[in-house]
Amino acid sequence: MPVDIGRRGALAGGLALGAAGLLARPTPAQAATMLLNVSYDPTRELYAEIDRAFMADWARAHGGEVVMVRTSNGGSGAQARSVLDGAPADVVTLGLGYDIDMLAAHGLLAHDWQLRLPHQSTPFSSTIVFLVRHGNPKKIHDWGDLIRSDVSVVTPNPKTSGGARWNFLAAWGWAARQPGASAQSAQDYMKALFARVPVLDTGARGATNSFVQRGMGDVLVAWEDEALLAVRDIGNGAFDLVRPSISVLAEPPVAVVDRNVQAHGTQAQAEGFVRFLYTPAAQEIGAKHYFRPSDQAVAARHADVLPPIDTFDISSFGGWSAAQAKFFADGGVFDQIYTPH
Amino acid sequence: MSRVDAAAGKGSLNTKDGVSRAVVAVLAWVLALGLLVAPVVLVFAEALRHGGAAALASFSDPDAWSAIRLTLVMTVLAVAINTAFGILAAWLVTKYRFSGRGVLLAMIELPLSISPVVAGLAWVLLFGLQGWFGPTLARWHVDIVFAPPGILLATLFVTFPYVTRTLTPLLEAQGAQAEEAASVLGAGMWSTLWRVTLPGAASALASGVLLTTARALGEFGAVSVVSGHIPGLTETMPLHIETLYNGYQSVAAFSMAALLALFAILIVALRGLAGGRRPIEDGLA
Amino acid sequence: MVSRTAAGHLPGFRLALASTLVWLGLIVAFPLAALIARPFAGGLHPFMHALFDPRLLAALRVSFGSAFVAAAIDLPLGLLLAWAVVRAKVPGHRLMDALVELPLALPTSVSGITLATLYGPRGWFGAPLAHLGLKVAFAPAGIVVALMFVGIPFVVRSIAPVLANAPVELEEAAQTLGASRSQTLWRVVLPPLLPAGLTAFGLAFARAVGEYGSVIFIAGNQPFRSEIAPLLVVIRLQEFDYAGGAAVGLILLLASLVILLALGALRRRFHHWIAA
Numbered sequence: 070m071p072v073d074i075g076r077r078g079a080l081a082g083g084l085a086l087g088a089a090g091l092l093a094r095p096t097p098a099q100a101a102t103m104l105l106n107v108s109y110d111p112t113r114e115l116y117a118e119i120d121r122a123f124m125a126d127w128a129r130a131h132g133g134e135v136v137m138v139r140t141s142n143g144g145s146g147a148q149a150r151s152v153l154d155g156a157p158a159d160v161v162t163l164g165l166g167y168d169i170d171m172l173a174a175h176g177l178l179a180h181d182w183q184l185r186l187p188h189q190s191t192p193f194s195s196t197i198v199f200l201v202r203h204g205n206p207k208k209i210h211d212w213g214d215l216i217r218s219d220v221s222v223v224t225p226n227p228k229t230s231g232g233a234r235w236n237f238l239a240a241w242g243w244a245a246r247q248p249g250a251s252a253q254s255a256q257d258y259m260k261a262l263f264a265r266v267p268v269l270d271t272g273a274r275g276a277t278n279s280f281v282q283r284g285m286g287d288v289l290v291a292w293e294d295e296a297l298l299a300v301r302d303i304g305n306g307a308f309d310l311v312r313p314s315i316s317v318l319a320e321p322p323v324a325v326v327d328r329n330v331q332a333h334g335t336q337a338q339a340e341g342f343v344r345f346l347y348t349p350a351a352q353e354i355g356a357k358h359y360f361r362p363s364d365q366a367v368a369a370r371h372a373d374v375l376p377p378i379d380t381f382d383i384s385s386f387g388g389w390s391a392a393q394a395k396f397f398a399d400g401g402v403f404d405q406i407y408t409p410h
Numbered sequence: 411m412s413r414v415d416a417a418a419g420k421g422s423l424n425t426k427d428g429v430s431r432a433v434v435a436v437l438a439w440v441l442a443l444g445l446l447v448a449p450v451v452l453v454f455a456e457a458l459r460h461g462g463a464a465a466l467a468s469f470s471d472p473d474a475w476s477a478i479r480l481t482l483v484m485t486v487l488a489v490a491i492n493t494a495f496g497i498l499a500a501w502l503v504t505k506y507r508f509s510g511r512g513v514l515l516a517m518i519e520l521p522l523s524i525s526p527v528v529a530g531l532a533w534v535l536l537f538g539l540q541g542w543f544g545p546t547l548a549r550w551h552v553d554i555v556f557a558p559p560g561i562l563l564a565t566l567f568v569t570f571p572y573v574t575r576t577l578t579p580l581l582e583a584q585g586a587q588a589e590e591a592a593s594v595l596g597a598g599m600w601s602t603l604w605r606v607t608l609p610g611a612a613s614a615l616a617s618g619v620l621l622t623t624a625r626a627l628g629e630f631g632a633v634s635v636v637s638g639h640i641p642g643l644t645e646t647m648p649l650h651i652e653t654l655y656n657g658y659q660s661v662a663a664f665s666m667a668a669l670l671a672l673f674a675i676l677i678v679a680l681r682g683l684a685g686g687r688r689p690i691e692d693g694l695a
Numbered sequence: 696m697v698s699r700t701a702a703g704h705l706p707g708f709r710l711a712l713a714s715t716l717v718w719l720g721l722i723v724a725f726p727l728a729a730l731i732a733r734p735f736a737g738g739l740h741p742f743m744h745a746l747f748d749p750r751l752l753a754a755l756r757v758s759f760g761s762a763f764v765a766a767a768i769d770l771p772l773g774l775l776l777a778w779a780v781v782r783a784k785v786p787g788h789r790l791m792d793a794l795v796e797l798p799l800a801l802p803t804s805v806s807g808i809t810l811a812t813l814y815g816p817r818g819w820f821g822a823p824l825a826h827l828g829l830k831v832a833f834a835p836a837g838i839v840v841a842l843m844f845v846g847i848p849f850v851v852r853s854i855a856p857v858l859a860n861a862p863v864e865l866e867e868a869a870q871t872l873g874a875s876r877s878q879t880l881w882r883v884v885l886p887p888l889l890p891a892g893l894t895a896f897g898l899a900f901a902r903a904v905g906e907y908g909s910v911i912f913i914a915g916n917q918p919f920r921s922e923i924a925p926l927l928v929v930i931r932l933q934e935f936d937y938a939g940g941a942a943v944g945l946i947l948l949l950a951s952l953v954i955l956l957a958l959g960a961l962r963r964r965f966h967h968w969i970a971a
Contacts, residue, residue, distance in 0.1 A: 105640060113657050141640045142653070147933035154538035155548065156556040156638040171935060175539075226916075229933040268833055268915040269922075271930065274656045279915075282660070284816035285833055303658050332551065399936070407750070407918055430876075431783050438779030438791065441772055445844065446794045448819065449809040450801070456812060495718040502711035516955065517719055520727075523951040525905025527925040528944040531932065532726030535733045540937055542729055566722050589705050599707025621799070628802025630908035631925065635932070648804040648908070655808050655912075667805040674800035682793050 101135035102338055107152050109145035109164035109231050109321060110272040111295040115193075115358040116140040116162070122354060123345045127338065136338050144272035145231025145321075152177065152326065159330050159339040162323040164231020164273075167389035169324050178327040190322040192346035193360035196380055197232075197239040197319060199311040200280060200289040200296040207287045211313045212243040215288060216261040223286035224266055225276040227396070227403050231321065232273035234397060236290040239317035241396070242381050246315065260406045281308070292319065297359035297374065318380040453671045456664035468654075468662035473641040477650035477666070480558065484646065485626040488565040493619055496573025501603060503574075504581035505589055515578075521570040529567045530635025533560055556638030561646060564632040569622045576618030580611045616684040624677045628670060730948060733941035745942030750918050751927060755946070758924040761835065762903035765842035766850075766896045772843075773850025773895060774888070780851070781859040795851045798844050803908025810841050811912040833915035838923065841909040846899030853895035857888055893961050901954040905947060 108116055120138035127136045141148070141156075145164030149171050152158045163169055166183060173180045183190045201209050207220055215222050225233035237259070244250060244258035268285055270276040273295055280289035281299050288311075289296070300310045323343050330336040345351055352362040356371040368375070386392040396402045457465045468474060503515055521529065535541045537554040547554060554560045584607070592602045608615065630648040637644045641653060647670055654663035734742040745751060779785045780792045798806065814821040814832040821832055831837050861884070869883045870876075907925040915921040922930075924947055931940035 105643075110656075139640055139642050141638065142656075143639060144933060146935075150933050150935055151556060151638045153935065154534055154540060154555060155544060155553070156640070157553065226918075226930070229930055267917060269917050271916070271933065272656075278656060278658075279833065282658075282815075283811065283833060285915075332548075431785065434775070434779050434783040435785035438775050438783075438785055439787070441775060442791050442794050444820075445772070445847065446797050449806065449813055449844070450797060452813050452819065453805060453809050456809075495714060498711045499715040499718070502708070502715050505705055506708050506711075508708075508712075514715070514719070516959070517723060518715075519955065520951070521723060523901045523905065523955050525907060525925045525928070525944075525947050525951070527907045527928045528730065528905070528947050529726070531928055531940060531944045532730040534932070535729040535937070535941060536726055563722070563726075567726065570722055586705055593705050599705075599710060602705070602707070624800040628800075628805070630802060630804040630807075634908075635929065648802045651802075651804050651808065663808060667802075667808060670802050670805050674797060674802070674805075677800045678793050678796045681796065682789075 101137045102335060104136055104138045104159045104335055104338055104342055105157055106138055106140040106160045106162055106342070107148050107156060107158035108140050108142050108162040109148060110142055110274040111232065111277075111292050111298070112140070112162060112321075113142050113274070114298065115294075115355060115360060116142075118354050118358070119346070119351055122350060123342055126345060126348075126350070127341055136342075138342065142274070144225070144229040144275075146229045147271060157329055157333065158326050159333060159335050160323065160325055160342055162321065164319075164321045165234060165389065166320065166322050166383070167234075167393050168231060169322060170389060172324075172326065176328065178324055182324045183322060185325075186323065186343060187347060188363040189320060190324055190343075191320040192323060192343075192351070192363055193321070193355040194363065195293045195319045195321065195359075195361055196316045196378060197235050197290060197313075198293045198296050198316065199313060200277075200291050200299055201309050201311055202287065203307050203309055205309050205311065209288050209311060212240055212258075215240070215290070216258065216265060220265055220288060221267050221286040222262065222265045222288050222290060223268055223270075223276050223280045224290040225270045225273050229271040230273050230276070232292050232295070232319075233276075234392075235292070235317055235319040237396060237403065238383070238386060238392060239313075239319075240290070242317055242385065243313065243315055246381075256402060256406070259402065263406050293361070293375070294359040301359075312376075312378055315379045315381065318382040320383065450671055450675070453664055453667050457661060457668040459664075460661055464661050465665040465668070468659070468665045471662070473645070474650065474662070474666060476642045477645050477647045478669075480561070480645070481627060481647040484558070484562055484565050485623060487562055488569055488626045489619060489622050492566060492569050492622055493573050493615075496571075496618065496622075497577065497603070497608070497615070499574045500577035500581055501607065504578055504584075505586045505607075518574050519571050521567055522575070526564075526568050526629065526631030527635055530564050530632035533563050533567070533632075533636050537563075555636050556640070556644060558644065560636040561633050561644065564636045565626050565629055568629050568632050569625045572621040572625065573615070573618040576614050576621065577611055580614040581607065584610060613684045617681055620677050620681050620684065624674060627673055727948070730941060730944055734938055734945050737938055741938040742942050742945075745939045746946065748939075750922075751924070751943055751946070753919040754922050754924040754927045754943075755950075757835070757838065757920070757922060758904055759950075761838040761842055761923070762900050762906075765839045765846055765903050766899040768839070769843050769846045769850045769899050770892060770896055773847055773899075774854055774892075776847070777851045777855040777858050781855045795848050797848075798846075799848045803845070803906070804912075806841065806844060806909035807912035810844060810909065811837070814840060814913065832913050833921075835914075835921050837913035837915065838910055838921060841913050842903040842906060845906055845909055846903050849898035849902060850895040853898060854888060854891050857891040861887060890961065890964060894958065897954060897958045897961060901951065901958065904950060904954070 106116060117140070120140060123138055124136055128134060145168050149163060149168035152161060152172055153175055161169055161172065169182060172178055173182055199209055201207065209215065209220060214220060224236045227233040227237045240262055241255050241259060244255040268279050270279055273292055277289060277291060277295050277299060279285045281304065296310050300308050323346060325339045325343055330339045347363065349364060349367060352364040352367040356362050356367055356375065359375065361375050362368045362371070383389055383392060394401065499518060503511055534555055536543055537547060537560065538544045539548060554563070588606050589602050592606045597605070628648055633646055634649060637646070637649055639645055639649060639653065641650070645653060647666055651663050651666050654666065734745065776791065776795060780788045785791070811832050812818050814837060816822065816825050818832070824831055831840055866879055866883050869879045874882065905925060910923055911926055914923060916926060924943060928940050928943045928947070931943055
């Protein structure tokens with residue numbers, strides 16, 4: 070008897086799970102090929118538009134074949150975690166190379182992924198800037214102003230957010246380039262900076278919400294695209310953008326997740342999608358959403374909104390592996406800054 | 411009201427004079443309006459900030475529909491499964507005496523006091539790619555975590571105890587005599603349960619089912635950990651609210667929230683009708 | 696395992712037991728086993744490392760501290776509401792009785808974005824509070840507000856039935872014997888409520904310690920200050936630190952068990968009290 074109900078229970082459970090899988094599957098995707106693009110936080114508006122453009126483009130070029138692209142957004146590290154845990158991403162478009170390296174380290178794609186596409190697999194770049202309240206009441210012009218005692222700074226959590234790690238490196242890079250600077254003086258600056266941070270969201274979008282919608286802080290250290298979105302599209306003139314004297318060249322790369330596309334049979338579509346990102350049409354969409362195009366002709370057309378600025382890049386930190394180990398790993402610089410004093 | 415006052419007697423604290431009762435009334439209503447009503451009103455106010463048309467327009471997004479559909483399917487399945495097993499468990503712990511009964515009851519109650527995030531985490535540790543069975547399942551192309559089955563499992567876990575908890579005190583109070591009489595007369599277990607036990611416990615059962623429904627509709631933490639947040643695929647309504655909120659779509663976020671708030675109000679009203687508001691034994695614990 | 700009923704015999708024991716064990720095993724015991732085993736997958740060291748991480752200790756302090764404060768504030772507020780509903784029967788007490796259940800039925804992410812907006816710097820409550828120099832949303836106080844909201848139904852539901860059954864005659868007798876109103880309140884009315892009050896506190900506390908959805912939108916999530924332990928579980932997962940996340944999860948689970956046991960003991964004492 071108990072065996073019987075056991076089997077019956079297991080059967081019922083299996084049926085329920087199967088039903089859950091079947092019933093919850095959206096109808097339109099059944100006929101079409103579905104691509105899942107797992108992306109980082111500030112690309113919501115960008116990929117909403119690029120996905121549509123790609124679907125139209127693909128259908129035109131492939132006799133009407135329908136490819137549905139879905140994009141999920143979140144903190145870059147968090148998104149990489151869910152792919153690592155089995156989120157069926159065909160394509161990842163994350164905030165920084167290290168998060169894709171993590172996927173490669175677990176065998177989801179080849180270690181040389183970054184060499185497979187032009188510009189280090191980075192179709193759009195960005196940089197880190199400041200968003201301040203309109204009129205810049207706190208007179209914030211450069212990194213040095215962020216540690217003033219009357220200034221409150223919003224930046225997300227470098228442990229989970231890609232943008233936050235770029236923010237951190239941008240600030241550190243500035244501090245390390247000051248006259249007479251040392252690793253110690255840079256660390257002291259970072260400690261002073263994070264002492265001014267009242268809120269540490271897990272993703273860049275959460276941080277923007279804290280600053281824009283919840284009215285927290287005097288300055289948001291943000292992706293340039295995120296800051297321009299706030300200034301030009303959603304802020305109603307409540308915010309100004311400030312570009313610091315020097316910042317980091319932030320490169321959010323893209324990659325096809327080999328193991329998943331093989332399982333889904335979506336290799337061609339996924340390759341098509343990441344290559345589409347480099348086309349003039351997609352580059353224009355990127356520029357429209359304030360991402361810096363890698364296509365110089367498109368970039369030149371948008372130089373008024375996205376002017377060239379003085380930057381250093383991740384290689385000045387010895388690459389992402391070195392930077393991650395030094396700054397963001399357990400017991401690294403960020404943890405030291407955050408240990409209670 | 412006057413009958414109650416009379417019954418309470420004129421010497422008791424609250425009815426001794428109208429002044430103290432008025433003070434209690436004012437204080438309690440200020441508290442209830444500020445703490446309980448204001449948030450619900452705000453949900454609707456924010457949803458209707460740009461008018462009813464804008465609020466309704468937010469439901470034309472296919473991802474919104476997909477979230478509603480997913481949430482309803484998960485809720486129906488979770489409620490059905492947990493109600494069926496919950497009734498049997500309540501029957502078991504109240505109509506029989508056996509060793510280990512206390513441990514069993516405690517285990518059934520356990521999910522009530524486990525952080526939903528921890529519940530989600532436990533499923534990921536089992537079925538995620540880094541978990542015990544993830545790699546095997548991946549070889550078989552079976553998706554559990556980051557797919558609807560994982561959402562169902564997370565929902566089952568957090569809504570596990572409600573039906574049993576609500577039924578137990580009532581079935582306990584019934585005793586087992588009626589059931590034994592029925593069985594002496596030749597009734598089997600199912601017909602005893604169905605014809606003898608449950609009719610007397612209908613309102614408690616309804617109350618437990620409603621609690622399960624409320625929790626299943628609204629679960630956030632546990633589902634958030636296992637979902638993967640894929641709009642149109644694995645986002646339930648509560649998760650879609652977060653996505654919309656983070657995407658500057660305040661009206662859409664609060665419109666979806668308003669829909670869930672309507673469900674919540676409906677459930678509270680139905681629980682009132684079911685006479686479900688009894689002491690802590692009634693499953694809130 | 697021996698089954699018996701009060702008298703005679705009832706069929707179906709084995710069936711009910713087997714189905715309950717299968718259900719319990721699959722949905723509860725199975726995942727919890729993974730949770731208990733995982734932190735030790737790499738030996739004891741990673742677990743101890745996670746356990747004594749200052750950030751975890753701070754997060755636990757925030758979670759337990761805010762839950763304690765919220766439950767403590769909920770206690771008198773819940774008593775007031777319960778009194779208004781079952782004793783004073785204030786105008787609209789039936790509606791008030793139903794309203795008390797709203798926090799239970801309202802999804803936590805709805806409560807989260809709503810409370811964050813309500814108490815935010817530009818919210819209905821947040822703006823006037825900001826004028827007074829009080830910051831609630833995105834500060835530790837915000838956590839307490841969210842936890843008060845989710846905890847209040849437990850308090851009212853625990854206290855109301857005891858209050859309803861309290862012998863009014865005792866209060867009358869006390870007053871007849873010349874007790875002042877505050878004496879009646881403190882010496883006659885409140886003491887029998889103590890066990891129910893403790894249970895109420897425990898339930899609100901237990902719910903608050905694990906609460907996630909309604910808190911993360913309003914807390915500010917600043918490590919060492921306003922970061923709750925459940926959020927740390929999520930953050931550890933997002934950092935690829937599975938052992939760390941599982942360790943925090945296991946510690947929260949153990950905390951839940953302790954609370955559950957304490958509640959059980961309280962409830963038993965409570966029944967003794969009633970019997971006596």
